[in-house]
Every structure is written in C-alpha cells, then in structure tokens.
Amino acid sequence: MNLLALFLFGVAATTGSVVNLPGLTIRGGTNQCVEATGKVCLTDGILDFAAVEVGGREYESVFALDAKPSALQFALLLVGCETNRSELAIEVTWQDAGKARRAPLGELLVDRRTKKPVGNAVWFFAGSGFVMDPVAEKEVFAADAEMAHIAVVKTSLIPVTLRGEFGNPYQGSDQGFEVNAARIPPKGTPVTLVFRRR
Numbered sequence: 485m486n487l488l489a490l491f492l493f494g495v496a497a498t499t500g501s502v503v504n505l506p507g508l509t510i511r512g513g514t515n516q517c518v519e520a521t522g523k524v525c526l527t528d529g530i531l532d533f534a535a536v537e538v539g540g541r542e543y544e545s546v547f548a549l550d551a552k553p554s555a556l557q558f559a560l561l562l563v564g565c566e567t568n569r570s571e572l573a574i575e576v577t578w579q580d581a582g583k584a585r586r587a588p589l590g591e592l593l594v595d596r597r598t599k600k601p602v603g604n605a606v607w608f609f610a611g612s613g614f615v616m617d618p619v620a621e622k623e624v625f626a627a628d629a630e631m632a633h634i635a636v637v638k639t640s641l642i643p644v645t646l647r648g649e650f651g652n653p654y655q656g657s658d659q660g661f662e663v664n665a666a667r668i669p670p671k672g673t674p675v676t677l678v679f680r681r682r
Contacts, residue, residue, distance in 0.1 A: 507550030508559050516563040518679040520556060520633070522549035523672055524578075528665045530596075530653035532637050534574075534589060535677060540631030546592060546663055547576075547675060553612065553627035556679075557643040560609055564681060567611030571682040572644060574607050574634070578675045585669070589677065592668050593636065593661045596653060601664050606647040606682075610640065636661045644679075 503510040509519040522535065525542040533545035542548050549556070565572070574589040590605030612627035626641040627633070635642040637652055637660060653660030669675070 503562075505551065505555055505559065507552075508555055510559045510562055512563070516680070518556065518559040518563055520549045520551055520677045520679070521674065522547045522677065523674055524669050525671065526663050527668050527671050528663050531593065531661045531663065532635065532653070533632050533642075534593065534634040534636055536633060537628075537631040545632075546668065547677065549633055549677065551633075553631070553633050553643055554625045556633050557612060557627065560643070560679060563679075565609045567609060570609040571647070572607040572609055573680045573682050574644075575678045575680075576675055577678065578669050578673050580669065587667060589634075592664050594664045595650065596660055596662055597650070597658045601667070602646075602661070607634070608645050608647045610643065610645050612641055612643045615641075 501512050507521050511517050525545050525548050531544060531546060533541065535547040535549050536542060536545040537552060538548045538550060540548065575586055576589055576592060577584065577586045579585070588603050589607070590602040593602050594600065595602045612625060614623040615626045617624045617629065627643050630641050632642045634644040636646050636650070638649060639645065650660055653662065
C-alpha cells in the first residue's frame with residue numbers, strides 16, 4: 485500500500501466516508517466502525533478462536549471471516565483504535581428467515597466455568613506483529629500466518645483477544661469457552677461482525 489492510499493484511507497476514516505476492502509467496510513465520521521463479513525463455522529464445541537480467516541482453523545472457531553487478519557488490524561487502526569490500549573465492542577448481525585438479527589459477540593459464547601454466555605466480555609485490541617518464519621526464513625505478519633482474527637485463549641499473536649484469563653478448554657471441562665448452541669445461527673449462515681471502540 486503506498487503513502488497516497490494510506491492518506492486516502494485516513495481521510496475516509498475521519499470524514500465519514502466509506503472505504504471497502506475485500507471482506508471489510510470501514511466507516512468514518514461520528515459512527516466509526518469496521519464491518520467484517522463471514523460465515524458461521526461451528527454450532528457447538530469448544531473454542532480457541534471467535535473468528536479466523538476462511539480456510540483457517542474453522543474447527544476451533546465460531547466464525548470464518550473473508551478478510552485477512554492484517555487487513556482487519558489496519559482497518560481498526562484507521563478508526564482510531566490503539567494497540568494494547570483500546571477496548572472494543574463487537575456485535576454480530578445476520579438474517580433469520582428474512583428478519584435482521586443481532587447479538588453482542590459474547591452472547592454467542594459460553595464461559596465453561598460459569599456455564600453462562602459472556603455478554604459483558606471485554607474485547608481488547610492487542611494487535612499483532614511481525615515474526616520470523618523459520619521455514620521461509622523471512623518475517624511474516626503473525627496473525628496472517630495463524631489465519632486468525634479474534635482469540636479466546638491467551639495469545640500475543642492475534643489482533644483481538646478477550647481481556648482476562650479464562651483457561652484452555654483442552655485442559656478441563658471448566659476451562660475456556662464453547663459455542664452457545666442455543667443462540668448461534670446455523671452453520672454456513674452469512675454474518676457481519678461490527679467492531680467499534682468502547
């Protein structure tokens with residue numbers, strides 16, 4: 485991306501314009517947000533991720549998003565998010581028999597410790613960075629290599645994570661998160677995740 489493109493994206497994020505990237509819509513102005521399109525991957529089971537890239541570890545994630553993780557990170561920076569400082573509100577929207585549905589992302593996850601949805605979850609823009617790929621012997625963007633957008637287990641590689649320590653679901657039935665089977669739309673349902681600064 486050249487400097488002119490970066491400038492134009494920056495202008496759009498502050499003046500109220502709309503910028504479309506593959507799988508992402510960036511809305512500027514007073515209602516700044518990032519919208520990411522994707523689909524439902526899982527309707528039950530334990531989770532390492534809330535969202536991965538299509539073709540990533542969809543067997544451990546609620547959603548697969550169409551955008552690359554680096555593009556999502558770039559978009560969040562454009563709407564004023566700061567790595568290691570910004571908290572996010574994330575909402576999921578979808579259509580159900582022609583009716584618009586929406587829910588906070590946390591309502592679609594169950595904390596295995598409390599057996600309740602985590603509607604009040606605090607999502608954190610941790611940001612990802614570059615790491616050395618020992619096979620390719622070059623630096624790669626860690627989240628793109630992991631093909632993951634939102635983690636629900638502790639990690640420093642994924643752009644968005646949950647604030648707090650919830651454990652690893654593979655280490656006990658009271659650890660980590662699982663899909664809220666009572667609320668999640670059917671597998672394959674198109675969804676949009678909407679990211680806003682809290």
